[in-house]
Amino acid sequence: MKVLILGSGAREHAITWKYSKSRRISGLYIAPGNAGTGELGLNLPEVNPEDPAQVIEACKEYEITHVFVGPEAPLMAGVVDELSKAGIPAVGPHKAAAMLEGSKIFSKEFMKRHSIPTADAREFTEKADFETYIKNKEGSVVIKQDGLAAGKGVLVSDNKEELLNFGNDILKSEKLIVEQCLTGYEISIFALTDGKNYKLLPVCADFKRAKEGDNGPNTGGMGAICPVPYVNSSIISEIEEKIIVPTFKGMSQENLNYAGVLYFGLMMTEEGPMLLEYNVRFGDPEAQVLIPLIDSDLGNITDALINQTLDEYNPRISNNAALGVVVASGGYPGSYETGKQVKPIPVYPEKDALIFHASTTEDESGHVLTGGGRCFTCVGIGANILKANARAYEAVKTVKFEGAWCRTDIGKKFFANEKTI
């Protein structure tokens, strides 16, 4: 198996790390990759993952047998459609199914068509209609940009001025939806799917806000845990029955099936689980905590997805817990500088801690430099999330560059009483 992984984030480093442990692998390539993935396989920094022609060319040159797509943008650019025409199997959806993530209007209509519990929503294209609606609305509402926005297209607020500014700005170039604000706690559930069958992976939760105590602006994600301690099997059964089964049934009816990962972003409300969104890929930073807990060989999982044999394949999952802390550039999620030297280059014990790079590069002298807003995810692994938390923060201490910062409370809201574990 010669695998090409598309992307450059810590999620793609985690995917690359897992493939690098596979006995099925005879070649590992990452486009464009980062300094961490470069230690495990061959980075192809000249290949733009969002340009299907460049991806196909790289596949031919390196005789790639399988492609694993990390982020959403290449999926929306139709990279899987083109790979499929070229006869190269890919883990990830074709463009039509990627719309489940790529358009909030499309996904909301899909949820309604298949009676999947979700917040009530209205679509707007005209500024005047939108303004009248907001002016007459009481309390908090949620505005969502229709298209992809890298985590920045959603505003939850009860401040009319803020809502109007945010929405009017979107309406200059695209549509939006305004939806009912739900309260509860959020979890992320990932399903592996081969297009006919699915298998659920352990439940994760991510920490989206920039500041301690889940305050401040939304980010791509400042940390994650897996599993979530109080989500038991009866909660999972309810989510499966009300949301997951109807989703896969709906996808079959509408020819939206694919081989890959489907992510359900859920709000657990007093009325039961409600679906906030679909993502058609692994989450970041959820992948960094989920993937280390998969004991099975990722090459074999890839085979089961591509060959549609997931019904007879049960991925082995570790009994451990994992917790990931994102180390970000000074200023993120606002403006930030890149090119800061990471010194010393972080090393980790692998067994109970991992450090995944995001968008780092290596210069000619072998120095590792930062290249993005979120720079590393430090993952601790242990018998429970408290132990995993301690190990993750030990790993954080080894990541040093000018301006580096992280949230210090990842996982904390799930620790009932620290002394009891």
Ligand code: AMP
């Ligand atoms: P989405 O991209 O749809 O997942 O939205 C991003 C984030 O906005 C979610 O993770 C939630 O924290 C928040 N959010 C989205 N929809 C709602 C809603 N209907 N009620 C409350 N919060 C929401």
Ligand code: GLY
């Ligand atoms: N962690 C949320 C996402 O990947 O979209």
